[in-house]
Amino acid sequence: MTGEWSEQRLDGLPLWTLVRASHLVGQDFGQLFARHRLSPVQFGVLAQLAAAPGLTQTELARRVLVRPQSMAELIGGLVERGLLVREGPGGRGRPVPLGLTDDGLALLRAAERDVVEFNSPGALGLTAAEAGQLNALLHRVIATRRPGA
Amino acid sequence: MTGEWSEQRLDGLPLWTLVRASHLVGQDFGQLFARHRLSPVQFGVLAQLAAAPGLTQTELARRVLVRPQSMAELIGGLVERGLLVREGPGGRGRPVPLGLTDDGLALLRAAERDVVEFNSPGALGLTAAEAGQLNALLHRVIATRRPGA
DNA sequence: GCGCCACTATCAGGATCCTGATAGCGTCGG
DNA sequence: CCGACGCTATCAGGATCCTGATAGTGGCGC
Numbered sequence: 616m617t618g619e620w621s622e623q624r625l626d627g628l629p630l631w632t633l634v635r636a637s638h639l640v641g642q643d644f645g646q647l648f649a650r651h652r653l654s655p656v657q658f659g660v661l662a663q664l665a666a667a668p669g670l671t672q673t674e675l676a677r678r679v680l681v682r683p684q685s686m687a688e689l690i691g692g693l694v695e696r697g698l699l700v701r702e703g704p705g706g707r708g709r710p711v712p713l714g715l716t717d718d719g720l721a722l723l724r725a726a727e728r729d730v731v732e733f734n735s736p737g738a739l740g741l742t743a744a745e746a747g748q749l750n751a752l753l754h755r756v757i758a759t760r761r762p763g764a
Numbered sequence: 765m766t767g768e769w770s771e772q773r774l775d776g777l778p779l780w781t782l783v784r785a786s787h788l789v790g791q792d793f794g795q796l797f798a799r800h801r802l803s804p805v806q807f808g809v810l811a812q813l814a815a816a817p818g819l820t821q822t823e824l825a826r827r828v829l830v831r832p833q834s835m836a837e838l839i840g841g842l843v844e845r846g847l848l849v850r851e852g853p854g855g856r857g858r859p860v861p862l863g864l865t866d867d868g869l870a871l872l873r874a875a876e877r878d879v880v881e882f883n884s885p886g887a888l889g890l891t892a893a894e895a896g897q898l899n900a901l902l903h904r905v906i907a908t909r910r911p912g913a
Numbered sequence: 914g915c916g917c918c919a920c921t922a923t924c925a926g927g928a929t930c931c932t933g934a935t936a937g938c939g940t941c942g943g
Numbered sequence: 944c945c946g947a948c949g950c951t952a953t954c955a956g957g958a959t960c961c962t963g964a965t966a967g968t969g970g971c972g973c
Contacts, residue, residue: 620814620869624876628883629890629899630789634804636902637786638829639909640779654929655783665769673951680787685930687953708937708951720769727773734777740908741778745901750778752890752898753785759889760788803959822921834960836923857921857967 633756647733651726652696656681657689658730661698661715661723669702669712698722782905796882800875801845805830806838807879810847810864810872818851818861847871 625631644655653661659679664670672690676683690713693699698719702712715723732738736746774780793804802810808828813819821839825832839862842848847868851861864872881887885895 620811620872622811622815625811625879626903627899628879629888629895629902630793630883631879632899632902632906633782634786634790634793635829636906636909637783637790639906641783641786643909644779644783656929662769662771662774666771671951680784681929682931683952684932684954688929707953708939710938710951723769730774730777730780734779738908739778740904741901745904746778748897749901749905750776750781752894752901753778753781754775755889755894756898757781757785757788759887760785760792805959820921830959831961832922833924833962837959856923857969859921859968 630756633753643733644730647729648726650729651722653722653726654689656685657693658723658726660686660689660693661719661726664699664713664715665720665723668714671710671712673710675713693719779905782902792882793879796878797875799878800871802871802875803838805834806842807872807875809835809838809842810868810875813848813862813864814869814872817863820859820861822859824862842868 641655648655648658651658656679660675663675663678670678672686673683675690676686681689690699694701696718697716700714700716702714703709734746736743739746739749741749790804797804797807800807805828809824812824812827819827821835822832824839825835830838839848843850845867846865849863849865851863852858883895885892888895888898890898
């Protein structure tokens with residue numbers, strides 16, 4: 616059981632394979648979003664904000680899985696580019712609702728087109744049915760790991 | 765087609781789901797490996813080295829998907845802890861073969877036990893058959909994205 | 914033999930995200 | 944009324960990995 620080590624001992628573990636695959640895919644996502652001068656996380660912020668306008672900074676952080684501290688600088692860049700607006704006075708301890716501008720929505724749609732193309736079954740090396748299966752299984756894994764939402 | 769934005773527009777995209785799932789899983793992997801005072805990448809290095817002793821720093825970097833520059837510090841830590849040995853004189857432009865010590869192999873096995881447990885179908889919320897399917901599909905995605913190896 | 918070249922390791926600086934600590938706001942019980 | 948508490952935003956410092964540039968090694972053709 617604990618004989619010689621072989622590389623294949625890890626190949627049968629779905630979560631380890633998942634992380635390796637994501638590492639690869641994540642790099643490509645980075646390049647894809649860079650064409651729109653966005654980071655993957657920034658794209659996530661835009662998407663969340665389009666679905667639920669008026670989200671606060673911390674709430675947004677929860678949804679894209681980063682810490683609230685990381686949001687400040689990230690959002691600052693988007694605001695400077697006119698893609699987001701801070702609504703309300705803001706300030707040290709006051710919640711700041713964020714909103715998407717028209718430019719922000721337009722950029723989101725443009726980036727989404729690329730993302731959809733990038734996810735086409737052909738680009739994945741899978742059939743449409745297999746891509747659907749993969750997606751469903753991944754959602755199950757997420758649901759198991761995040762009982763809340 | 766470009767109507768109102770809804771959050772579900774991204775939910776059907778396998779690669780985007782993949783990255784989100786990996787984000788979650790990656791955090792748990794980090795905690796898991798932290799119990800052995802390892803980072804996920806360091807575990808990868810140990811595993812690669814167990815499978816193929818004598819690998820050079822750059823070759824190792826290629827296999828664990830980081831840049832050679834990131835390896836120096838990472839390996840330094842492992843050498844200081846006596847898990848790895850640099851074989852040969854080394855120096856500025858000379859290839860430095862790395863090797864695993866007995867302690868390194870022992871730690872690798874201990875960590876692997878945790879990883880296997882973490883990957884049990886129960887922990888994934890999947891049946892064994894589904895876990896196998898997921899793993900196979902992910903390997904297909906990796907293969908498509910890395911025609912070489 | 915000698916310069917060119919592919920490769921390796923390393924230095925320097927930057928981007929991103931983290932943990933821990935600090936400060937302002939609003940509510941709710943006493 | 945007011946102090947405790949929970950929440951929000953922010954500051955400070957650190958970890959990790961990146962790109963770009965520098966330096967040493969060994970092989971190859973001329």
